Amino acid sequence: MNTSVQPILSARGLVKRYGRVTALDNADFDLYPGEILAVIGDNGAGKSSLIKAISGAVIPDEGEIKLEGQQVQFRSPMEAREAGIETVYQNLALSPALSIADNMFLGRELRKPGIMGQWFRMLDRPAMEKRAREKLNELGLMTIQNISQAVETLSGGQRQGVAVARAAAFGSKVVIMDEPTAALGVKESRRVLELILDVKKRGLPIVLISHNMPHVFEVADRIHIHRLGRRLCVVDPKLISMSDAVALMTGAKKPPEDALAA
Numbered sequence: 001m002n003t004s005v006q007p008i009l010s011a012r013g014l015v016k017r018y019g020r021v022t023a024l025d026n027a028d029f030d031l032y033p034g035e036i037l038a039v040i041g042d043n044g045a046g047k048s049s050l051i052k053a054i055s056g057a058v059i060p061d062e063g064e065i066k067l068e069g070q071q072v073q074f075r076s077p078m079e080a081r082e083a084g085i086e087t088v089y090q091n092l093a094l095s096p097a098l099s100i101a102d103n104m105f106l107g108r109e110l111r112k113p114g115i116m117g118q119w120f121r122m123l124d125r126p127a128m129e130k131r132a133r134e135k136l137n138e139l140g141l142m143t144i145q146n147i148s149q150a151v152e153t154l155s156g157g158q159r160q161g162v163a164v165a166r167a168a169a170f171g172s173k174v175v176i177m178d179e180p181t182a183a184l185g186v187k188e189s190r191r192v193l194e195l196i197l198d199v200k201k202r203g204l205p206i207v208l209i210s211h212n213m214p215h216v217f218e219v220a221d222r223i224h225i226h227r228l229g230r231r232l233c234v235v236d237p238k239l240i241s242m243s244d245a246v247a248l249m250t251g252a253k254k255p256p257e258d259a260l261a262a
């Protein structure tokens with residue numbers, strides 16, 4: 001990974017306190033163009049808080065965030081989405097009773113003029129279904145036959161696929177995935193890992209938060225190790241063993257001198 005270029009998304013000195021708990025304690029973050037950056041850390045290390053801060057879901061108490069070198073202050077996930085940062089949260093944020101197409105366009109529905117003209121714009125369902133089908137085909141999610149099928153009737157892997165496809169379809173700059181394989185079986189996890197690699201092939205950088213070390217080591221270009229609310233170090237999965245990464249994460253081992261900007 002060429003870290004001499006400007007990061008597409010970066011953060012410096014992020015602090016987030018919840019009462020007496022400091023979830024983020026002077027945390028830094030850098031994501032470079034075209035890479036898959038895994039974020040790993042023990043339970044409670046502050047990974048979700050970090051991701052929420054850079055995706056607009058929480059507002060940090062201190063620190064700065066830059067997107068393509070420009071300082072940004074997202075006050076909501078919608079603002080981050082509008083800036084090109086799409087997040088697949090652990091709970092997927094899908095509406096089970098709605099169709100695949102409706103879920104893909106949730107919050108940014110396509111509309112057309114209604115019978116009363118421009119004042120009453122109706123949902124353009126055929127256009128949304130066509131675009132959703134194109135996106136899913138493009139991402140190789142051919143197993144989904146019927147785009148108007150309700151999401152609650154899909155398997156866990158297919159649901160994850162819809163959430164990832166939505167992020168990949170609309171994320172113009174960054175896709176963030178929080179534990180995308182946590183609730184999935186072996187086959188479904190495999191498909192999601194392939195999807196992550198597909199998204200990377202299409203040129204979008206990805207932040208992957210995961211507890212699954214084999215998955216992290218399989219797809220990540222770099223690994224950001226988060227500990228006690230801050231970035232401890234960044235390591236190259238080709239140069240470190242899984243057990244050493246876990247030892248760094250848990251504090252059993254200290255990071256080498258040169259691991260800060262790997």
Ligand SMILES: Nc1ncnc2c1ncn2[C@@H]1O[C@H](COP(=O)(O)OP(=O)(O)OP(=O)(O)O)[C@@H](O)[C@H]1O
Pocket residue numbers: 018021022023041042043044045046047048049050
């Ligand atoms: N909304 C909140 N209110 C109070 N405390 C919170 C809140 N969100 C996070 N915390 C606390 O902040 C710390 C960091 O939590 P966070 O969820 O960011 O960690 P994590 O690394 O994602 O953990 P896990 O791997 O267990 O999901 C924890 O001590 C957690 O209890």
